[in-house]
Amino acid sequence: MKQATIYHNPRCSKSRQTLQILQDNGININEVRYLESPPSIDELDALCQAMNIAPQELIRTGESLFKELELSLNDDRSRKEWLVILTDNPKLIERPIVKVGHQVVIGRPPENVLTIL
CATH class of the missing domain: 3.40.30.10 (Glutaredoxin)
Incomplete structure (x- = not known):
């Protein structure tokens, strides 16, 4: 199975x-x-790599939290920085x-x- x-x-x-x-x-x-048990940075990075996407492609930009954190997908951030944002704020994960x-x-x-x- x-x-x-x-x-x-x-x-x-x-x-x-x-x-x-x-x-x-x-x-x-x-x-x-x-939301209760967010993936670790390494887990989330592995998921993104398996889908061949950048971490910011997993972000739910319509969430009010996205605006509250004053984020933009055009922000000049490293892959690791985006992963930290997502693991610290799992509500943003698609x-x-x-x-x-x-x-x-x-x-x-x-x-x-x-x-x-």
């Missing part, structure tokens, strides 16, 4: 839909509620993130997860 790790917020409808797709496909699920083996996708739309099953 395949094993998946889902980093999600159970209050988010897209997270719940993605979780349901995994369950419907008989996947063994490791559920990480990332969700859900699903990892199956070495493959990782963002479940937006939830059907994206089917590409790695």
Whole structure:
């Protein structure tokens, strides 16, 4: 049986839909509620690398916290600085993130997860 790790917020409808797709496909699920247990800098960096994206591509720019912190995606920050911002402020992390083996996708739309099953 395949094993998946889902980093999600159970209050988010897209997270719940993605979780349901995994369950419907008989996947063994490791559920990480990332607002309660944020990924470490190294974990988040590995997820970004697996998706071949920069950390700032995971940022939920529509969150009020993004504006409160006076952030801009054009800020001249290092990869590490963006990772620290995300791990210190997990509410800014796009969700859900699903990892199956070495493959990782963002479940937006939830059907994206089917590409790695």
